[in-house]
Amino acid sequence: MNIGNIILGAALMLSLASVFFTIKNISGDIKAFAVGQRLFYFTGILILFAGLLLFSFFMNNDFQFAYVFNNSSKSMPIAYKIAAFCAGNEGSFLTWLIILNICGIVVIRKNDDYTPIILTTIAVTQIFILLILLVKSPFAHIWDYYPNEFKIGEIPGDGTGMNSLLMDPWMIAHPPILFLGYASSTIPFGYAIAALVKGDFDLWIKKTYNWLIFSVLTLGIGIFMGGYWAYKVLGWGGYWGWDPVENSSLIPWIVSVALIHGLMLQTRKGVLKKTNIIMALSYFILVFFSTFLTRSGVLSDFSVHSFGKSSVLYFLLANIIFFLAVSVFLFIKRNKQIESKPFSTEIFTFEGMTVYGIIVLLLFSFVIFAGTTMPIFTGFFNQPSNVTEKFYNNISIPFGLMILSFIILSMFTSRKYLKREIIIAAIFSISAGVLFNIFFTKNPAAILFSILSFFLSSMIFVDLKKSRNGINLASKVAHLGIAIFILGVISSNLHSWSEQKKVSVGETIEVGKSSITLDGFHDHEKSDIQLTITENGKSRIAKMAYYIDSKTESLYREPYIIPGLAGDLYITPQEYSFESINYSSALLHENDEKIISGHKVSFHGFISDNMGSQNMVIKTNLLIDGKKYFPGISVNQAGETEKLDQKITGTDKIVALESLDAKNRTIRLFITPDKNDVIPPDFAILEITHKSLIWVVWLGTIIIAAGFCISMMRMRKQNN
Amino acid sequence: MKNKKILVFVIALILLVTAIISLSDDLFSPYVSFEYAEKHPGKYVQIIGKRAADAEVIHNAEGFTFTMIDEAGSRLTAFHKGVKPQNFEHTEQIVALGKYSADKKIFEADKVLVKCPSKYEKEKK
Numbered sequence: 001m002n003i004g005n006i007i008l009g010a011a012l013m014l015s016l017a018s019v020f021f022t023i024k025n026i027s028g029d030i031k032a033f034a035v036g037q038r039l040f041y042f043t044g045i046l047i048l049f050a051g052l053l054l055f056s057f058f059m060n061n062d063f064q065f066a067y068v069f070n071n072s073s074k075s076m077p078i079a080y081k082i083a084a085f086c087a088g089n090e091g092s093f094l095t096w097l098i099i100l101n102i103c104g105i106v107v108i109r110k111n112d113d114y115t116p117i118i119l120t121t122i123a124v125t126q127i128f129i130l131l132i133l134l135v136k137s138p139f140a141h142i143w144d145y146y147p148n149e150f151k152i153g154e155i156p157g158d159g160t161g162m163n164s165l166l167m168d169p170w171m172i173a174h175p176p177i178l179f180l181g182y183a184s185s186t187i188p189f190g191y192a193i194a195a196l197v198k199g200d201f202d203l204w205i206k207k208t209y210n211w212l213i214f215s216v217l218t219l220g221i222g223i224f225m226g227g228y229w230a231y232k233v234l235g236w237g238g239y240w241g242w243d244p245v246e247n248s249s250l251i252p253w254i255v256s257v258a259l260i261h262g263l264m265l266q267t268r269k270g271v272l273k274k275t276n277i278i279m280a281l282s283y284f285i286l287v288f289f290s291t292f293l294t295r296s297g298v299l300s301d302f303s304v305h306s307f308g309k310s311s312v313l314y315f316l317l318a319n320i321i322f323f324l325a326v327s328v329f330l331f332i333k334r335n336k337q338i339e340s341k342p343f344s345t346e347i348f349t350f351e352g353m354t355v356y357g358i359i360v361l362l363l364f365s366f367v368i369f370a371g372t373t374m375p376i377f378t379g380f381f382n383q384p385s386n387v388t389e390k391f392y393n394n395i396s397i398p399f400g401l402m403i404l405s406f407i408i409l410s411m412f413t414s415r416k417y418l419k420r421e422i423i424i425a426a427i428f429s430i431s432a433g434v435l436f437n438i439f440f441t442k443n444p445a446a447i448l449f450s451i452l453s454f455f456l457s458s459m460i461f462v463d464l465k466k467s468r469n470g471i472n473l474a475s476k477v478a479h480l481g482i483a484i485f486i487l488g489v490i491s492s493n494l495h496s497w498s499e500q501k502k503v504s505v506g507e508t509i510e511v512g513k514s515s516i517t518l519d520g521f522h523d524h525e526k527s528d529i530q531l532t533i534t535e536n537g538k539s540r541i542a543k544m545a546y547y548i549d550s551k552t553e554s555l556y557r558e559p560y561i562i563p564g565l566a567g568d569l570y571i572t573p574q575e576y577s578f579e580s581i582n583y584s585s586a587l588l589h590e591n592d593e594k595i596i597s598g599h600k601v602s603f604h605g606f607i608s609d610n611m612g613s614q615n616m617v618i619k620t621n622l623l624i625d626g627k628k629y630f631p632g633i634s635v636n637q638a639g640e641t642e643k644l645d646q647k648i649t650g651t652d653k654i655v656a657l658e659s660l661d662a663k664n665r666t667i668r669l670f671i672t673p674d675k676n677d678v679i680p681p682d683f684a685i686l687e688i689t690h691k692s693l694i695w696v697v698w699l700g701t702i703i704i705a706a707g708f709c710i711s712m713m714r715m716r717k718q719n720n
Numbered sequence: 721m722k723n724k725k726i727l728v729f730v731i732a733l734i735l736l737v738t739a740i741i742s743l744s745d746d747l748f749s750p751y752v753s754f755e756y757a758e759k760h761p762g763k764y765v766q767i768i769g770k771r772a773a774d775a776e777v778i779h780n781a782e783g784f785t786f787t788m789i790d791e792a793g794s795r796l797t798a799f800h801k802g803v804k805p806q807n808f809e810h811t812e813q814i815v816a817l818g819k820y821s822a823d824k825k826i827f828e829a830d831k832v833l834v835k836c837p838s839k840y841e842k843e844k845k
Contacts, residue, residue, distance in 0.1 A: 236802075347725065356729060363733050378750075385750035386766055388817065389831070394740050394747065500782070555808065574804055575779050685779050687802075 004053050004065075004139025011046040012130040014039050019123045025116045026197075033116055037108055040123060044101045047126075051098045054091065054138050058084055064155045066145030067091060067138040073161035079172055084162045086175035089295055089312065090138035095176055097129045100183035107187055107211070114194045114207060121190035128319040132312050164549040164556045170229040174222060178249065181219025182287050185252065187211040188259070189284030189323075192277050196330040201273045201338050205263045208280070210715045212263065215283075216256045217708035223249050224701040235559040235572045237498070237689050239697065242392040244299045247372040248290030254365035256283045258358045264475075269351050270341035275358070277338070281327040285320060286369075292316040298376060350413040357406035364399040368392065397445045400486065404452040407479050411459055414472075421462050429455035436487070440495035440692070449490055453483040474714060478707025485700025491693035496567070498689035500574065505681040511688050514562065514569060518684055521546070521576055529573050529684055533562060544573050567692040574685040583680060584673045585658060590665040597653070597671040599624050606662065607632075617644070620657055620667055624648065631657045631669075749817050754788070754796040761822035767796070768815050777808070785826070788814055798827040808834055 021036035054067070058081045063069040071087040085091045104122040108115050143150040150156070188208045195204035226246065227239035240246060259279040262272045293299055296313035343351060371387040378385040433451030437443070460480045501509055508517040519530040519541070528543040545558035562569040586594045586601070593602040604621040607630065619632030632644045645656040653672040660667045673679060741747060749766040757765050767788065772795060775787035783801035786808075790796070798816050808814075818829035 343723075355726065359726065359730060360733070363730070363737075367737060374748075375751075383750050383752065385748050386817075388746055388749050388764065390744070391741075391747040394744055395737065398736055398740070574784075 002139055002141065004050060005134065005137055007046050007050045007053070008130055008133055008137065008139075011043045011050070012127060012134065014043045014046065015123050015127045015130060018043065019120055019127070022116045022120045022123065026120070033111070036116070036119060036123075037111075040104060040108065040119060043123075043126065044105050047098055047101045050139075051094060054094060055082075055085060058082070061159065063157070063159050064142055065138070066140045066142045069142050069156055069159045071159070071162050073159040075158075076161060076167075079169075080162055080167050083166065083172040083175075086179075087162050087166055088138075090133065090136050090140075092175060092179070092295075093129055093132050093136075094138055096179045096183055097126060097133065099176070099179050100126060100129065100186060103184050103187060103211075107190075113198070114191065114204070117194035117197055118187065118190035121193055122186055124322075125186050125319075128315060128322075132315045135311055135315065164545075165233055168229055168233050170225050170232065174225040174229060177218050177225060178222030181215050181217075181222050181249075181253075182291070184211055184215035184218065185256070185284045185287045188215065188256075188280045192280035193326070193330065195277060196334050199334060199337055201277065202266075202270075205266055205276065209263055209267075210712060210719070212256065212260060212280075213708055213712050213715065216253065216260060217705060217712065219249065219253050219256065220701075220708065221705055223253060224705070227701075228698065231694075232561065233558060235557055237559070237570055237572065237687075237691070242368075242371075242389050244372050245294050247368050248293045251365050251369050251372070252283050252286035252290060254361050254368070255279055255286060258361040258365070259283060261354055261358050261361075265351055265354050266340075271343060271351060272355070272358075273340040274335070274338045277331065279362075281331070285323055285327065288316060288320050288323070292320060293372065299372075348409075348413060350410055353406050353410035353413055357403065357410065360399055360402045360406065364395075364403075367395050367399075371395075397449075401445075401448060401452065404449070404456060404483070404486070407482070408452065408456050408459065411456075411463070415463065417459070417462065425455055425458040425462065428458055437490070437494070443494060446490050446494050449486055453486045456480070456483040474707050474711035476707075477710055478704050481700050481703030481705075481707055483700075484696060484703055488693060488696030488698070488700050492567070492691050492697055495692035496690055498570075498687060501686050501688060502683055503686060504683040505580075507681075507683075511569060512690060516571070516686075516688075520682055521578070529576055531560065531571070535562075542571075544571065546573055546576055563695070565695075567690055568694050570689040570691050572687040572689075574687050576684045577682060579680040579682050581682075583677075585668060585670040587666060587668050596669060597673040598677060599648070599671055600626075601655075601669060601671070603667060603669075605665070606660075615642075618660065618662070619644065620660070620669075622655070622669075624655060624671075629655055631655050633657055633660070753792060754790045754794045755792070757796070757820045757827060761820045764817070764819055766815060766817045767827065768813060769796070770812065771808075771814055777804075779804075786814075788816065788827075796827050797825075798829045798832075799824075800829045800832045802830075804832075808832075 018036045018039035021032045021039060025031075025033035025036060056062075057065050057068045058072050059078075061068070061072065061074050067088060067090050068084075071084040071091070072081055076084070086095050100122060104119065104126070107122070108119045142156065143152045143154060188211055191204040191208035191211075195201050223246070226249070230241070231237070231239040256279075259276065262276040262279055266272050266276055292313070296316055298313070343355075371391055375384040375386050429451050432454045433447055436450045436454075437447050457480055460476050460483075463476055501511075503509055503516070503518040505518050505520045508515050510516075513535060515534045517532040517534070519532055522528055522530050522543075526545060527547040529546045531542040531544070532539055533542050542560045542562075544560045545556055547556055549556040557573050559570055559572045562571070584597045586596050588594055588601070588603040590603055590605055593600065595601070602623045604623065607619045607621055608617065615634045615636045617632060617634045619630040622629045622631065627649065629646050629648070631646045634642045634644055636642070643656055645654045647654055648671070651674075653674070656670045658668040658670050746764040749764055752760075752765045752767060754767060754769070757763075757767055767790065769788035769790040772787035772789050775795075775797075778785045783799060784804055785797060785799045787795055787797050798818070800816070800818075813834070815833040816827060816829035817831040817833075818827055820827050
């Protein structure tokens with residue numbers, strides 16, 4: 001046992017005790033709550049301590065712990081050592097747990113009759129996560145983790161480092177923010193459970209509203225950040241690929257957005273009481289279901305993100321089934337007692353439009369859910385089948401149009417506009433929507449989306465001009481963000497162009513207004529390809545990482561992005577070809593024949609020659625232009641190597657053995673090129689994409705997030 | 721009654737989704753063997769295999785060509801128009817989505833995913 005696991009174990013025991021006392025309280029024992037509450041605070045101390053412990057192991061490069069060894073290394077900058085905390089499953093769950101616990105401490109400070117139920121929900125969730133952490137512990141010793149490779153007590157000198165793809169500033173903030181959203185989803189769930197237990201279906205929404213907004217905001221920012229990261233680092237040029245990992249956060253997020261609208265309607269009109277309870281329950285369960293999809297490995301064959309299959313699977317499943325069973329049981333029990341006010345019978349009302357909007361959101365979320373889990377469910381019957389990006393893109397068109405339409409219609413029901421305003425906005429939107437697209441695409445969906453987005457934006461501007469302090473400022477801002485986001489998506493996808501170019505070293509190509517010169521390959525620890533980019537007479541040097549990452553044994557390439565008002569120029573190095581090195585050197589297998597610096601060379605095995613020397617000498621048996629040569633290396637007892645080069649007869653050129661692999665019987669040879677030889681230049685294949693108005697996408701996401709922030713501040717004010 | 725209207729709306733939405741799914745092609749990508757892909761040219765499928773290390777990855781201005789080997793040991797040459805995934809040369813497994821073209825005798829992949837080798841086990845000899 002080690003101290004980390006003992007702490008986690010103790011936290012588990014205390015959580016169980018806390019649940020015991022809180023349930024005792026719920027069933028009537030008034031004094032028991034204080035005990036349960038205090039026990040929960042103690043778990044907080046332990047969990048925080050566990051987090052600090054793991055953190056200190058990262059800071060101290062304590063590689064006796066497999067998790068530190070697998071995700072960090074001595075040479076990593078401190079910022080990435082912090083980021084490495086969340087680089088794997090174990091640390092991610094610990095982060096989740098810490099945040100969940102902090103949320104819990106904040107929410108249970110206020111002692112009203114909802115608190116015991118909330119506390120129970122949080123503590124039970126905490127127990128499940130602690131179980132996962134004990135099974136897959138971040139504190140596992142390396143010799144327990146890799147029993148065949150390491151003896152007990154053997155501590156490696158350095159770790160394997162973090163995946164290069166994750167070494168990005170966005171990846172420091174992305175996981176904790178995402179987990180803020182995940183963890184805080186427990187609280188609306190807790191209040192919904194409390195509402196079911198107590199049979200009061202109105203009060204809970206007031207208590208949970210702020211937490212819900214917080215959860216939607218953080219999960220949303222987490223998703224957006226993941227998009228920026230994908231765009232900046234992965235080099236395929238997009239920000240969203242409908243990958244299971246992305247979808248699994250989007251599905252609960254859409255439900256939570258629908259829930260916000262539902263709660264708003266219930267507050268105003270007393271409707272949707274059942275639906276809101278169901279949505280709050282689903283939000284939380286979907287968060288865990290998503291975690292199950294991405295962390296258990298069930299979809300590992302269908303995702304670019306590889307997460308190994310693990311025993312975590314069963315714990316997550318147990319968790320989901322438990323909470324699902326409790327939710328369904330309580331809901332069925334109370335179903336008949338939940339009484340909503342009847343709807344207004346007119347179609348064209350604010351609540352009507354909002355309800356249709358909620359239905360569209362929920363169904364959209366369900367279709368994404370169906371698509372993401374398709375491989376699992378089709379796998380039960382016959383060959384598993386996945387869905388393509390086209391599936392999601394095609395579905396998103398009608399759903400997106402409907403969402404925009406219902407937002408616009410709901411604005412018309414809630415406020416009277418002057419005829420003049422509407423006509424001007426309509427004329428402006430139609431012409432703007434057409435002009436925005438017509439030079440790039442005639443896609444009718446794109447034009448329709450653009451018109452609606454422009455129309456929505458202009459109506460919101462009309463509103464904002466009339467009153468800045470309207471009760472709906474938050475929703476207006478968030479809806480404006482959606483319109484802007486959609487315009488950005490259309491432009492960056494349909495108005496962009498790309499081309500593949502082969503560029504030799506020293507060659508300059510013209511791309512749009514920029515000219516790009518390939519300077520060549522720069523070899524150092526993290527090698528890169530260097531370009532000189534000239535725009536408006538100004539030159540600057542651009543470096544694109546291009547090296548084999550020792551951890552993942554994979555080629556790591558980073559795009560270079562030139563931001564611009566009209567859009568980004570997105571340059572991805574596809575391949576770099578080392579022509580000049582290949583001219584004067586070559587890799588030869590035994591019995592291979594190749595041309596090196598104009599000479600025909602063949603390799604016929606090794607000769608070991610220790611005659612008259614203490615050193616180990618390995619020579620190669622070569623035939624160069626029909627004559628025999630034996631370049632080699634000699635290694636003395638101190639391990640120093642000396643190259644045994646040979647002159648090529650009749651010239652001052654040398655043939656040298658650069659490296660050898662005796663096991664695979666391959667060598668790398670070098671022959672000095674002749675002064676008069678024409679050495680071919682290196683070349684690179686670059687994919688150059690113009691991402692039209694991509695910053696509008698980012699702007700849209702920022703405005704959406706700003707809308708939620710405003711909503712939170714407003715609620716704060718009201719509560720005070 | 722409002723509830724009836726909502727029911728009609730939900731049914732209409734479901735019909736819309738069904739219509740989209742049944743009217744457009746290439747929405748699904750069943751996992752198939754190379755043999756199946758070759759026998760059903762033009763059908764959108766998903767194949768998985770190792771990259772054949774002895775066959776070079778050939779680049780041209782359009783994209784790149786590579787060879788895959790599946791579990792049964794059969795080989796298939798594939799072409800992808802677009803950016804080569806990050807860790808292509810050192811990948812363990814490749815998942816390619818696309819259609820087999822009978823004329824060109826090549827699998828035209830419009831999406832290529834790679835799986836990284838499980839990080840540690842390999843490094844330690």
